[in-house]
Amino acid sequence: xxxxxxxxxxxxxxxxxxxxxxILVALAFAPFLFPGVRSVDTAxxxxxxxxxxxSYDLMLGYGGIVSFAHTMFFGMGAYGVALASxxxxxxxxxxxxxxxxxxLLAAAIAFLIGLFSLRVRAIFFAMITLAVxxxxxxxxxxxSGLTGGxxxxxxxxxRALTPAFRFGDELFGVRLNGRLLAYYLIFGVSLILFLLMLxxxxxxxxxxxxAIRENDFRAEAIGYRVVGYRVxxxxxxxxxxxxxxxxxxxxxxxxxxxxxxxxxxxxxxxxMVVIGGMGTMYGAVIGAALLVLAQNYLQAxxxxxxxxxxxLPVLPELMNADRWLLWLGVLFVLSIYFFPTxxxxxxxxRRQGRAAQGR
Amino acid sequence: xxxxxxxxxxxxxxxxxxxxxDAVTCAFRAGELTAIVGPNGAGKTTYFNxxxxxxxxxxxxxxxxxxxxTRDSVAHRxxxxxxxxxxxxxxxxxxxxxxxxxxxxxxxxxxxxxxLSMASGHSEVTDKAVAILDRVRLYEKRAQLVSELSHxxxxxxxxALLIALDPAVYMFDEPTAGMSVDEAPVVxxxxxxLKAQKDRTILLVEHKMDVIARLADRIIVxxxxxxxxxxxxxxxxxxxxxxxxxxxKELTDV
Numbered sequence: 001x002x003x004x005x006x007x008x009x010x011x012x013x014x015x016x017x018x019x020x021x022x023i024l025v026a027l028a029f030a031p032f033l034f035p036g037v038r039s040v041d042t043a044x045x046x047x048x049x050x051x052x053x054x055s056y057d058l059m060l061g062y063g064g065i066v067s068f069a070h071t072m073f074f075g076m077g078a079y080g081v082a083l084a085s086x087x088x089x090x091x092x093x094x095x096x097x098x099x100x101x102x103x104l105l106a107a108a109i110a111f112l113i114g115l116f117s118l119r120v121r122a123i124f125f126a127m128i129t130l131a132v133x134x135x136x137x138x139x140x141x142x143x144s145g146l147t148g149g150x151x152x153x154x155x156x157x158x159r160a161l162t163p164a165f166r167f168g169d170e171l172f173g174v175r176l177n178g179r180l181l182a183y184y185l186i187f188g189v190s191l192i193l194f195l196l197m198l199x200x201x202x203x204x205x206x207x208x209x210x211a212i213r214e215n216d217f218r219a220e221a222i223g224y225r226v227v228g229y230r231v232x233x234x235x236x237x238x239x240x241x242x243x244x245x246x247x248x249x250x251x252x253x254x255x256x257x258x259x260x261x262x263x264x265x266x267x268x269x270x271x272m273v274v275i276g277g278m279g280t281m282y283g284a285v286i287g288a289a290l291l292v293l294a295q296n297y298l299q300a301x302x303x304x305x306x307x308x309x310x311x312l313p314v315l316p317e318l319m320n321a322d323r324w325l326l327w328l329g330v331l332f333v334l335s336i337y338f339f340p341t342x343x344x345x346x347x348x349x350r351r352q353g354r355a356a357q358g359r
Numbered sequence: 360x361x362x363x364x365x366x367x368x369x370x371x372x373x374x375x376x377x378x379x380x381d382a383v384t385c386a387f388r389a390g391e392l393t394a395i396v397g398p399n400g401a402g403k404t405t406y407f408n409x410x411x412x413x414x415x416x417x418x419x420x421x422x423x424x425x426x427x428x429t430r431d432s433v434a435h436r437x438x439x440x441x442x443x444x445x446x447x448x449x450x451x452x453x454x455x456x457x458x459x460x461x462x463x464x465x466x467x468x469x470x471x472x473x474x475l476s477m478a479s480g481h482s483e484v485t486d487k488a489v490a491i492l493d494r495v496r497l498y499e500k501r502a503q504l505v506s507e508l509s510h511x512x513x514x515x516x517x518x519a520l521l522i523a524l525d526p527a528v529y530m531f532d533e534p535t536a537g538m539s540v541d542e543a544p545v546v547x548x549x550x551x552x553l554k555a556q557k558d559r560t561i562l563l564v565e566h567k568m569d570v571i572a573r574l575a576d577r578i579i580v581x582x583x584x585x586x587x588x589x590x591x592x593x594x595x596x597x598x599x600x601x602x603x604x605x606x607x608k609e610l611t612d613v
Contacts, residue, residue: 203478205474222462223466
């Protein structure tokens, strides 16, 4: 049953399996294990980024396609929900219409970019996505009548997802309100989308993608029209990224260029997929969990460390909470240096190394 | 005479001012194994690339079963029945041996766009792939990554992929290049088996005269990109002109 849910793609490393299980349990019971607005907010972000990063891995790690427009697709889903909720009034119908039309628009744009650039060379795709993403970001901040410009849009989500909605008193000290429902909506949809992507990479289609990544010349010579597969995976990836964006909008009840379209998010996605391990799907889980946690708690952690070493020379300066980005950078460089194949790649390697010795 | 399967009409490609393949008109029939010979740089591999579509033609046509495929993509030609094994081994290095063959069978079965079924669930694909690995004597190594295989085994797998594709036209480009004396016969026997099926058209670029003498029904000679001779193996090999001018060193080696 579990193997089937995972599409036969098991972690293949006991350590990895334990880590993944811990992340799953932590996310599944986050509102009860870590009560508090901030920690639940972090858990929701982790769920959403897992989907977003996994959808990027689908394209980069399996399809071998570099894109810089992933935040744009993410933003399309988010703005879809925001615009639909603003104009249709709050409700699940608005959320569904917004998410779906955002996702379809993202897929359509991915299709156009892919059709024009993937025929030639994958590198053109990277450059064109960069150009289109920048153009769209500018467009969104300029069209303030429609998008709210730099200020973004605040909107109302369905009543059942707001803190004002109560469906009971308390359970293990946690208030049973719409925020809890919103969290579980995000968790559930994220889990389904992740398992769906895990299935896709283990399907015949996924195998063709791996073949194309390995040797596109030969893939073509055994009868696979490479451009068709590349365009398809790009559309699928954009579609799922937009759905992740829709979830983000539902969670924040706000969209703005800095929150859902900024290039910083693109850099985060790249870091997460590389740190976690490209072409593994599970890498997205670990990368997203690690980085979102670091972004949210590294600052606080360093504040504590700075307090602990107060009075010593230099050290408090280094540990200053404002230096957290520096340490994040150090963390990144170290992880690339020690885990060039990502954390998942590294864990699986160790297992294989041991198996080889055992033979 | 059996049916014509593949024809090239005035097939030409120019790279800048250099004419690499020069107006080659030739027809290949079902059940016939044609060896293509000529000195290095004569345009043999380029001629192959034009037929299978890796290089666009400058002029002329490629016709398969009466249909003009000159403008078709490599993938379309492959599905139409043109199969190619490469001179320089050209596989999927970080996938297993079995997965390499499975990919070909999966392509033939048209399963490439199945997104929601499990690849490992298509047991008919796996079974066929296993049977082919058995035939090329790579079954024991099916779980290994291709990058871990010896050169000879990679050459065998290269041939196995073509057999898995089972096209109407088989194109072998020096299939035994760099193989040891023990390994080469395995590949040659496989080609002989294919030939025995009678309905397959086989094109073979080869330097070794003993191989040609054993397998070829017909020899064509390319020189400076142009068709210099075409005919019965014994005649072509015997002709002095071909011996001295066109085969050069390779012939006297044997």
